[in-house]
Amino acid sequence: MKIVATDLDGTILPAGGKVSRQDLETLKMLGNRGVVRVIATGRSFYAILQHIPRTFPIDYLIFSTGVGLMNWRTGEIIISTHIKSNRVKFLVEHMLRHNVDFMLHSPAPDTHKFYYSGTDAPIIDYSERQKHYSDFCHPLKKGYYPDSSQALAFIPNDDNLYQQVTLGLEDYKVIRTTSPINEENIWIEVFEKNVSKGHTLEMLAGMLNVSKRDVMAIGNDFNDIDMLDFTANSFVVENAPEVLKEKYRVVANAANSGFTQAVKLFLSDARK
16 A cells, blocks of 8 residues: 655645646556545635645645544544643743734644734734734733644744744744745744654554555645655655755646646556
């Protein structure tokens, strides 16, 4: 048995577009061959359904950057990880001390719901996200520390500021993501220590008794690194940051069916 795991946005789903017919056919072909198909995304389950239908040809969904694992066909939540209240308290105090805009997302499967806390001059990502999810968010009250799937902070594209904000969070899993809103700002995603796309993919492979040499992964951003490092069969699309393209095999961009190209290379390598 083999597993093919792909990120969603910017990898198989082009910005503002749809999954190509060629990539859809490739997913169906993999299913016919008995290959397990996985989408691993930073999106919540709710947000995913805004872009792909429940009939989409995959077998498992890793959502919210590894917080949850779902059997796509049955809707069963197989894995759900969250940060408990006492550790959330530390994160809230940390974010307030660094004066950044942040959100606390609810545990799976409701990771699209969140509490928010902003500065006097909130960054555009914070404001836009709050407006987009206005039916699912509430201001964070002082002294309230709800169990959370993650904390999400927003900062400008400033590496020094990123280092300052993340210093002291070594007891958590911190993942850097490029803003999907302006493709420039930095999102700082903070999870429980063992959470990542790669860790959840590794657990799924273990459940299915699939060796890492029989797993392929493809992504386009920093939050895919743990998944890409899990297996030697790793690819990034052309629209990925240069630092990732220097480390992993590069295929065509999302709009030109790079996913299909990667799958062909993976299957070809497997036959050697």
